[in-house]
Amino acid sequence: MSQIPFVDLKAAYEAHQAELDTAVTRAVASGWYILGPEVAAFEAAFAAYCGVAQAVGVASGTDAVLLGLRALGVGPGDEVISVAHTAVATIAAIELAGAKPVLVDVDPATLTLDPAQLAAAITSRTKAVVPVHLYGHPADMAAILPLARQHGLAVLEDCAQAHGATVNGQRVGGLGDAAAFSFYPTKNLGALGDGGAVITRHDDVAERLRQLRQYGWRERYISDVAGYNSRLDELQAAILRVKLAHLDADNGRRQQLAARYHQQLAGLPVQLPPVRPSAGHVFHLYVIQCNQRDELAVFLKEWGIGTAVHYPVPVHLQPAYAHLGYAPGSLPHTERAAGRILSLPLYAHMPDEHVDVVSGVLAEFFLRR
DSSP, X not given: OOXXXXXXXXXXXXXXXXXXXHHHXXXXXXXXXXXXXXXXXXXXXXXXXXXXXXXXXXXXXXXXXXXXXXXXXXXXXXXXXXXXXXXXXXXXXXHHTTOEEEEEOBOTTTOSBXXXXXXXXXXXXXXXXXXBOGGGOOOOHHHHHHHHHHTTOEXXXXXTTOTTOEETTEETTSSSSEEEEEOOTTSSSOOSSOOEEEXXXXXXXXXXXXXXXXXXXXXXXXXXXXXXXXXXXXXXXXXXXXXXXXXXXXXXXXXXXXXXXXXXXXXXXXXXXXXXXXXXXXXXXXXXXXXXXXXXXXXXXXXTBOOBOSOSSOGGGSGGGGGGOOOTTSSHXXXXXXXXXXXXXXXXXXXXXXXXXXXXXXXXXXXXX
């Protein structure tokens, strides 16, 4: 029986062990553990990588969305449009900013925000839109950005799953007014703990972010505004500096594995992940759709193959968000996808043979039907 994990974080450490160990030792030996030279160096490197002027490290991807919205002027009484087909963190952060999430349906092909639905949801109270670059595939920014500009809306890209993804050759994160990243260990650029960052091309937004992440301080111990305690620590920044240097190569490997899946799964009764022509998909996840999703997941598990569902219950149908007032059936494409999606094993250091085994077991499943 095969044993193929959904993800293997230890493999990522072992691939760059010497560099990571050196970085950790350097950070620990420095005696400076919060907002020091490692964070400053990572922020500069990450901003340059994304093609923007500024990056501000924070404690998590959730905080990145929260602080990003606050820095863009979002607060109580405002509406923020996003999707229900996302990690709950996206919507939780909108509410933590004091705003009301307005959830719209997704494009049934890419499962990212449908610009036509965005246009219909804009009201006089709408302050911002949060497009989610889901699974490593960019949202349709060519359509979203003009709509936002037409209505004077701030655009905060949720890039938690899309480090290094591109639209017409430009990296995501530099397309809107600001962008939120997560460095959770499973991400394409993952720390060895929690971490996040907000990037922006606007110096004034970056200044507000730096205040907000540390109690609203501009001067130590003097809070000019009400802020938070949300800081990327030196140890994680040192680790991320190492991993950032390998991100493009790791993303390239993910794309190779995805292409192998595409080739081997072609012809089976599953919907493979599409790639919009203008998009550079970095395959944080390789997500198929199948009408027999639950049975397929059980069958793969019996063969020792790990899978996951991202995400089984859309945010608008979760108990904690019943107050938003969305009835079942209100976001039909989102709800249909939630019953059909299945994430197959894929990580940068996964061997080709794992793709072959998973694909073979998938073929066997449909052969028996």
